[in-house]
Amino acid sequence: MLITTTDSVAGRDVAETLGLARGATVRAKHIGTDIMAGLRNVVGGEMKGYSSMLAGAREQAIDRMCEEAKAMGGNAVIGFRMETSAIMNGASEIVAYGTAVRLR
Template sequence: MLIATSDTVAPHQIAETLGIVRGSTVRSKHVGTDIVASLKQVIGGELKGYSSLLAGAREQALDRMIEDARALGADAVVAVRIQTSTITQGASEILAYGTAVKLKP
């Protein structure tokens, strides 16, 4: 499955637009991660626990978007975007979305 943030996938041409596809996941913070993050805020530095959490969530959202595209028979997903929103205090949604397309042979 080809994935692109652009509207096209060079050198291919789009034969058919199949529609919007999406994948999302909601993740919450672990209390241990919060404790370490609180200490890091005092001394500064990367919050690696949160970075890892969000990286995994992005991959899962992209995987779910690809599953949605495969179900439509897509060859590629173009105009892919990833969005994050807060659901509640301590929980965020990661949403990946784009347009599923069939490519010319």
């Protein structure tokens, strides 16, 4: 599945626009990660537990978006974007979305 943030793909024509494809996941913090992050907050530096959690969440959201685009008959997603929001204390939602298309 080709994914691009642009609205076109150089050298390819959009044969059909299929609609919005999206994927989302919600992740919650782990108490152990919170303890380590609290210590890291005192001395500074990257909070690797959170970085790892969010990287996994981003990949899962993208995978789900691609699955939806493929189910629509697409072979690409153009205009790709991601958003993150806190839905409650300690939990975040990651949403990946774009336009599913069929390229020639």
